[in-house]
Every structure is written in C-alpha cells, then in structure tokens.
Amino acid sequence: MGFFIGKNKRKNKGWQRTYLREVRRPGARTLSSQLPPCQAFQQPTITKEGQTQKAYSSHVIVSINIPYNYSTKARTISSYTPNAQIHTEDEMVARRYLPPLFSVAPMMEWTDNHYRTLARLISKHAWLYTEMLAAETIVYQKGNLDRFLAYSPEQHPIVLQIGGNNLENLAKATELANAYHYDEINFNCGCPSPKVAGHGCFGVRLMLDPKFVGEAMSVIAANTNVPVSVKCRIGVDDHDSYNELCDFIYKVSSLSPTRHFIIHSRKALLNGISPADNRRIPPLKYEYYYALLRDFPDLKFTINGGINSVVEVNAALREGAHGVMVGRAAYNFPWQTLGHVDTAIYGQPSSGLTRRVILERYQEYGDSVLGRNGNNRPNVREVAKPLLNLFYSEPGNSLWKRKADSAFQHCTTMKSFFEETLVAIPDSVLDSPIEGVPSGREDLFANVQDLLPSPYDVREQEAVYA
Template identity: 80%
Template sequence: MVIARYPPPWFSVAPMMEWTDNHYRTMARLISKHAWLYTEMIAAETIVYQKGNLDRFLAFSPEQHPIVLQIGGNNLENIAKATQLANPYGYDEINFNCGCPSPKVAGHGCFGVRLMLDPKFVAEAMSVIAANTDVPVSVKCRIGVEDHDSYNELCDFIYKVSSQSPTKHFIIHSRKALLNGISPAENRTIPPLKYEYYYALVRDFPHLRFTINGGINTVDEVNAAIKEGAHGVMVGRSAYHNPWNLLGHVDSAIYGEPPSNLTRRQVLEKYQVYGDSVLGKYGQRPNVREVIRPLLGLFHAEPGNSRWKRKADAAFMHCTTIKSFFEETLFTIPDCVLDSPVAEAPSGCTDMFTKSKNLLPQQYRVREEELLYADF
C-alpha cells in the first residue's frame, strides 16, 4: 500500500532523539520531497500516558509523508495501546527500536538494543504492533550487542523475529553496541563498521528487505551502497548537520527527479510561515530557539556561517518571532548563498561496500533448534 503511494525508501533519515522532531522534519521535507522521514523514538508509555495530549507527540503536517513512527518499549500491553492511539495520525509505517544503546533506554528501561538479546519478545512485540495497525512494520537494530556479535547470532535474531511475526523489513545499523562504559556517541564511532554483515543478510534472507545504516555521509556513498545491492540506505547525523548538501541532492541523484533549482531563501520563507504558526503552541513551547535549531546546519561551510551562528545566539535571548529572528540575523549570509540552488554534491568514499562484499561471512544455515521455534 505504501509503495503504491510513494517512491521506495531508497533513502531515509534516521530517527534521532531530540533531533528528528516536527521542526526538523518540516525543514527536511521543504528540501527533499522523496526522502523517507522518521520520528524520534517515542516510548510506548509516553503515548499511553499522554493520551490527552497526543498532538504534541504524534501530530505532523500532511507534507511530511512518507513518514515512519518509531516506538520503543518492553510492555506488550502498552505497545498495543500506543499503536492504536497512533493509528489516527496516519503514519506510513511503524518501526520498533531495537538499536538504541543509551543507558536510559538499554539500561534502566531495558529496551532499545538490549531487546536484541530477546528475539522472542521482539517477535511478540512486532506481532502486537502488526495486529493493531494496517500499515507495514519494521525493526531497527544493530549487528550485535556486547559479546553477542557473531554473524550467526545476528542471523538467529533476524530469523526468529521474521519467522514468528509479520516483520519483513529490518534497518541494520552496521555496528554492534557496547553497553558498559561508553556513551551513545562513542557507540557511533568505537565499534567497527561491518558492512559485510549487512550484505550477507541480503544474501541469506532474500525474502526480506534490509536498509543499511551507519557511517554513510554523502549521496555518492548512498548510491554506491545501492549499486552493490542495498535495498535502501538510512543516513543520520549528516542529514542533520549538513541538510542542504545532502538532502538537496536526494530527489535528483537518488530518485532521478530533475534538479529543482530550490534556494535556501525559498526554504527559509516557507519555514518562517511554519515556525511563527507553531511558536508557543503548547504554552511556553516551542520557543524560537527550538524552532530554529534544525536550521543551524543549513549554511554549513558557507561564507557568513560562523557570524550567523553568533548573531543567532544573541537573537535567541530576545526575539519572539521567527520573522524578527531572520531580520536580525540573515544579513550575515551573502545573497549569493541565499539565492543559489544546490551545488555539486560532495564526493564520498565509494569503494567501501565493494571491499565489504569481499569479506562476507559463511552462509547462514538455520539450526534444527531454531526450526522448532519457527511459526510458518
């Protein structure tokens, strides 16, 4: 149903806590019409306990389609209720978080990436989600957790979840997670990337769909991954910190659309209308700083960028509208930057996936004990 309405998810922006909020997604959609957007992870308990205030957490504009809701949790009853409460908002897919290594989530909360150690529960959760929605469901996970990082263990997880639930789409962050002693930021850099695990999954589970995630920063790298057989590519922080030079090329370089000739000034004019319409919608929130935050990477590496950010810091102290904020700060950015369409896409490393495909682990074979748990 989703594929018929929208282009395939060849490119998606990763769910990022406190980053991929409604403000960021509004800006992202102004730049790219086809990128698939994900919400921040929203705990099932938050949705259930905020039943009378759901718009604040779940509402989005129709322009944000295609959009995926990511939920997290470890209580099947709350997961079911959260799915039911989210249905009226019309998300295009519901994704379950099995990849977040934050101590708040994987530690005390006992969900996120820690759930990879309990594939039976994940399968139950996915069955519950699927039973309470009409849209596709998916899982976002890592390639392993702590010492449970062999390719066979990853395959066991994929096999159990996919055979015991309707899950047919997995987003694979190609690093394992370390839960003891390192931060979420370090979990994005210290464990080595193993793209060979991802491509081996594509080989060994031809009936499933896999999206690759982790360490991919440019459109060149996205296309290189797809050329080597990736079903889709998810990009995180590069899409946030440098949205113009990444998202600005998605529609043309990945989806084959003609160049749009869109300019930053046009994006800002439309974003101003949105921003001023939402300020103070929930009492004191959102404020000018929160609405402007996704724009802070819009002039990445451009003349005037540093001065603009300094002016922004001062303007946050007293500006009460997005219009007044722009009037006080945008003069620092040259007209040639504001009025130029997207330039040539930054180049990236394009051979890393070819090299990884030369390192594929041995083909996965389902063990007899795993077959006993399969639900065909």
C-alpha cells in the same frame, strides 16, 4: 519468514496462530491451501552503472503453526498477507511515494517536527523517521497526543518509531497512533543509551531476547494496518557473531509479520560507554549487512551506519542495498545531503529551490507553531535549531550563528529572527540552488563481497521454538 493469517482460541492454551513461512523458489507454485497463489513482488535495484531496474522474485508458501501467548487477548486480531507487511509499488504510486532508497534515521532530540519540516522542504522523496517515542509516553499522554504525534501532511512518507518492553502498552500505543496515519511503524531494538538499554531495559538490549521481539512485532502489527519494521544493531557485547545476528532475524521474522529490518552495521557495547562512543568505537561490519541480503532473500534490509553523503548512499545501492539510512550527516549538513537526494538518488528533476525560498516557507511554519504547547514552548530557539547547519561551510556562516545566538535572547517571532540574522549571509548564497554533488567515498563498499561470512545454517526447530 512468517505471516499471521488467522487465529483460533484453544481452551487453556492461549492463542493458536497460523503463520506462513516463505521459501524462495523461482517459478514454484503455492502449496498452502489457505491463501491464493503468491504474486511476485517488485523490488527496485541499482545496477553497477547506477541505472534503476526492477527485480522480480517468486515464492512458495508453506504453513506452520506457532502457539504463543500475549496479554491483549480481548483484542480483535487482524489477519495479514505478505503484501500487507510491505510497501507495494501500487500503494506507493497511489500515495506518490518513491521507495525508501534514502531515509533519515530517527535521532532523539534531533528528528523532531521542526527538523522534519525543514527536511521535507529540501527533499520531497526522502523517508523521514520520528524520534523514538516510548510506548508508555503515548499511553499515558493520550489526552495530549498531538504534542507527540501530530505532524503536517507534507511530511509523508513518515515512519513512527516506538520503543518499549511491555506488550500491552505497545498494543495500546500503536492503536492510539493509528489516528495520525503514519506510513510505517518501526520498533527500536538498536538504541544503546543507558536510559533506554540500561534502566529502561529496551532498545538494543531486546536483541538478546528475539522471542520477545517477535511477540512485540506481532502485537504492533495486529493493531495497525500499515507495514511494520525493526531497527537493530548487528550484535550486543559478546553476542556479535554473524550467526547470532541471523538467529535474531530468523526468529523475529518467523514469529511475526516483520519483513523489513534496518541494520546499523555496528554492534552495541552496554558497558557504560556513551551513545556517541557507541557510534564510533565498535567497528563497522558492512559485510554482515550484505550477507543478510544473500541469506534472507525474502526480506527487505536497509543499511545504516557510517554513510555520510549521497555518493556513499549510491555506492551502497550499486552494491545491492535495498535502502540506505543516513543519520547525523542529514542533520549536520542538511543542504549538502538532503539537497541532492531527489536528483542524485531518485533521478527526479531538481526543484530549483534556493535557501531563501526554503526559509520563507519555514518562517510561515515556525510562526504558526510558536507557543503552541503553552509556557512559550516551542520558542524561537527550539524552532530555529535545525536551521543552524543550513549554511555549513558557506561565507557568513560563523557570523550567522553568532547573530542567531544573540537573537535567541529576545526575538519572539521567526520573522524578527530572520530579519536580524540573515544579513550575515550573502545574497549569492541565499539565492543559489543546490549545485554539484558533495564528495564521498565511492569505494566504501568496493571489497565487501570478499569479506562475506559463511552462509547462515538455520537450525529451524531450535530457532523458531526457542
């Protein structure tokens, strides 16, 4: 595990950076003279009985020097300590955030400002991610950044996901995003879309170049004061062995301050299949994720892929997952999924909110943003899009969607849209708070410990300097 703690310029040799490699050793003393003793950090865990406990780990720090070059030499580089690259408990308490036990995955054209506003109205504690923003978009639209980066303060805790393969643009984009006070910056190494991983040459294709990802994460971290993380798959095409995944994790964490990885538990296929097929055809290998917890005890890992209800989220947490990321289930079934997060996952009291109250608040938001970007954008259809699954499986849902489709043709305010469409939904549905817990597979991870691959045998010199 690496942390950048200083720099010095050496003639004709670029930047010489000193990193720290953490080695778990309970009760050990700090060996490095460059930092004070490393304090134990707290990590929330879920026991088999579902009770929240705190686990403590001690570390010994050993320094190693890793030289490399990057293109923004004129920039002042910040220094990092372990706590600078992880959300500490004190920091989250101060900001009233609970740990990211549950997060909503970044989804292109789905997790926009409108959806995130609805999600936060339903759940106070779920961690939200933006859509992926290309670094070039942020850099070249710096005169119009509010359109891409602005959000309401109520959306905290919120993570900005960026993508790209140009170090200078990644540095500039991160610096420009600082003014918007995101809680974390995430780097996309998992998107298999042909536009991204194909013509764009970033996304999941970057898993084939972990040295570059390490450099990119150092550049991103050097230009922000918030934690950084990587979202990736478990492999790409034929590069899908557990050891290759571990090589990627080891190299990135050794060459950068990255301490948090979100692991989509499928590999990606870059042979032209669609992103939808890439979420369906490659098999899930949850055993890879849980093996990472064993082999990299000083890192944080969030599991993603194929988890579709809070029942399955809690099953993953009981098995030891640090956090769980849910994708399309949180969008397609927002009431049934997000509505249970605060109580079933975080153990917080129910807000008692009904869908009528949520829609009243969403109406205020919607009417305030209509046409804000000019040319009648966003319009009623765009603002109402995240609402279309709010009444999934409820009486009147089909009629509500038909009325919504008709209303999109002429409604110019959210108020008029709701007046025309909500007559399809019975009052008993609109005025009922969230109840019960939806079904899910409690045994989804029951046998995962029996499937774990052999422990990772790191070839340190080869891994760090390759």
